[in-house]
Amino acid sequence: MSMQRIRISITVNAERHQLEVDPYETLLELLRDRLDLTGTKKCCGEGECGACTVIMNGRAVNSCIILAAEADGSEVLTIEGLSEGGRPNQLQQAFLDAGAVQCGFCTPGMIMAAHYLLRNNPHPTDEEIREGLSGNLCRCTGYGRIVAAVQAAAAAEATAASKAGLESTPEAPK
């Protein structure tokens, strides 16, 4: 029981923390129990269901199978860091509008996985979305509306980008 604690530093949602963690402590436990970021959910505990998905150093990971000690020096983004001033961002809103949220327990992990997907592939096909979210289990929706939500978010992002593009281009085509 008297194992040595490990001193780590970790940046979560742009906030830096110095912590002493137990050697057996997972990143998920650190987020939920030490930082009270309970938006990240625990389900399978073995990296199979994706409920605990967060972005660590730019990659989507299952925080239940990463030790807190391994996350030393890393930058982590959780569902709490995704919203804009406590309001849903475009992707989160797309989940609501598409009816992709039922019980909501898989939703944070699903949204983080979708966020990662869209960061790396802003115009995914239906199949690429299914591939990208295949590590996230949902038992309520049957997935169709989740895929539609990601498509809608990608389309909204594209529209916003093209608008922004038009505004910043002095000689925009008429």
Added chain:
Amino acid sequence: MSRGVVGSSVNRVGGVPRVLGTQVYVADVKLPNMLHAKLVHLDCAHARIRSIDCGEALEVEGVRAVLTAEDLPKPIPRFGPAYRDRPLLAVETTNFHGEPVAIVAAESEHAAQVAASRVKVDYDELPAICTVAQALDPSTGLVQDPSIRSDGPFRHTNILDEWKFGWGDVGGCRAHAVVENTYTFPIVTQFAIEPFAFLAEPTAEGITVYSAVQIPYGLQRSLAAVLDLPLSRVRIIAPDPGGAFGGKQHPKLEPILAYFALRLGRPLRLELTLEESFQEVRRAAAEVRVRSGFDSDGTLVFQDIESNYLIGAYADIAARVVSKASYVAAGPYRVPNVRILARALLSHTPPSTAFRGFGAPQENWAVESQLDEAAGRLGLDRVEIRRKNLPKRGEVFMPQDPPADGDWAECLDRAAQAVGWGDPLPEGRGRGIAMGLKAGPTTAASYTIIRLHLDGSATIYCGTSDMGQGARTVFSQIAAQELGVPLENVVMVMGDTAVVPFDLQTSASRSTVVMGNAVQAACRDIRRQLADLAAECYEVDEEIRVDPGVVHLPAGDRTFVEVLQDRFGRVKGEVIGVGSARSEYVPDHPLGGPPAFYEVVAIAAEVEVDRETGVTEVLKLIVAGDVGRAINPQAVAMQDEGAAVQGLGHSLMEQYILDSAGRIRNLGALDYRIPTTQDAPRELRSIHVENADGPGPYGAKGVAEGGILSTAPAIGSAVAQAVGVRIRDLPLTPERIWTELNRKTTP
């Protein structure tokens, strides 16, 4: 304006915190001074416990106590929603894989876990009963000691109970074609993404228990009985479940946790792993033998159905599952002669409980597959044989029960059309279609209180559990419609027995109908009271009409807010409306009452089967349900789609694999596969037949289970058409299909 809010697809009420990650689930609740519990169980199903040594566990730093059956009052308290047969902890024997033998409390979760692993149990593993054949074999021994069974003919058998239903004369009728087969349905689990978590807190008043339970008032009754406390001293706080599907209806580990917390005098938290959650809840497996008789034109002459359900070591709600499902096993058809025999068989497996469809998917799998076999035999189209036997609206199809309450043939036709029935099929593809029927709620008791505040906003208090089905959304829409209040000014309060009035349960797709009626009644109570207040305030003698948001006075219309302010003035006040909806127990009805509605769907599937691997891909899945009236069409579609893909799971991949001693070999997400985005059909659709003919508000019926009722026979039928093999055992795994294909081609 909120007019027309009923019937519109407003976004899920309560959705925003779910996408932000701020929704509080039970595992997110933390209390000061809280201890952590961990269960101790054995890696076997049936064992005789010789001794339990807690010495080493108690030496672990941070451990406060370890409890075994020896520490509990004698006789040991037992609980259960129908039979009080499950002990707080295993007494002398364990009877299923995962039954807890001890519970540890410690200052940290880690310490509890370490200590639990150091509890030394000396035990002898015993042979387990884990198949229907073993449970029916009189020489195998008993799962339950007769001392905990009630008197009756089955007390010295493994039959918990047996039912016989029917009408006409099956023995005396003659049919042109008789089809007889046995179908099996495996043990599958709800797999809510939220594993079980509980928190028990001793308080000055008694005890508060946090549980994501679907029936807070049922848990309250159970705990009051186990702890010998008045109901008023047991408070249940039920945060919205993270998925439930029936698995969170009845008490599981709350009784031992509450008892332990009271002994410790400190809050005690228990969070199960997903594996442990699998050991707490699952669907009953079933073997259904059906003999069906048909005329040459496909008209059903008789159905002779024997269903043996393999339930667990304790009854939970399984007896009701078996009786309710088997009673309507002949399906939504006009069948003049029906004989039904059903048994609930105890076994050394985890207690089976409610799971979406409540036994109906097991029956529908068998009976719908029979119709396909008959169609093949008689050279009839599979849609045609069904259409021929479907009753018209208003036609009696079960002699003791309400007549057909919808346009079921329209469901069939629209599902067939949507899946492209009759269109040419590429090689390796097939289509299937199947009807599903489930009896809706029989008894009911829902109460609600609605407060209309001075500014015209409203708060609704009700005991329904919103586990993802969107009860909050539907009730908010009803209240917004009835009171003329903008939807965003309606707030729902749920999930706390100290606050919300009594509700019998959230189950059987009842809430929109039953609690929905109560909400509507409470709104109308408010409108009546407003009429009285207006009469008094404005000194009007004639009757005053009150519409949503408007009080019609001889001098002109006033808004609700104007009336409230004129009447209450500077002293202020509010109007409190009360609504209820009840259906009483009917002793001479086989189910204790006729169902409030039938949940009826047609499900159509198109699949592609790879002959080389046996892998089935479901390309299209269509659910067409007679929903009465969709209060929120998107919410109805969300239920249908989710249920259909859950059904795809038990059709193609899900099953518990037990070893011969009853150990579950595939606990957890890695080894128990549920559908992923890759398995879900690319075309997933929900079609609503709406004639406003249901018993709920605006003619609504319940809809939450339809999509799972007949997914398996639709997919099974499609597989049969695709590759020419008919498999009667679920799930239709690649191994089974491949084996069958190769058996067929072997000369």
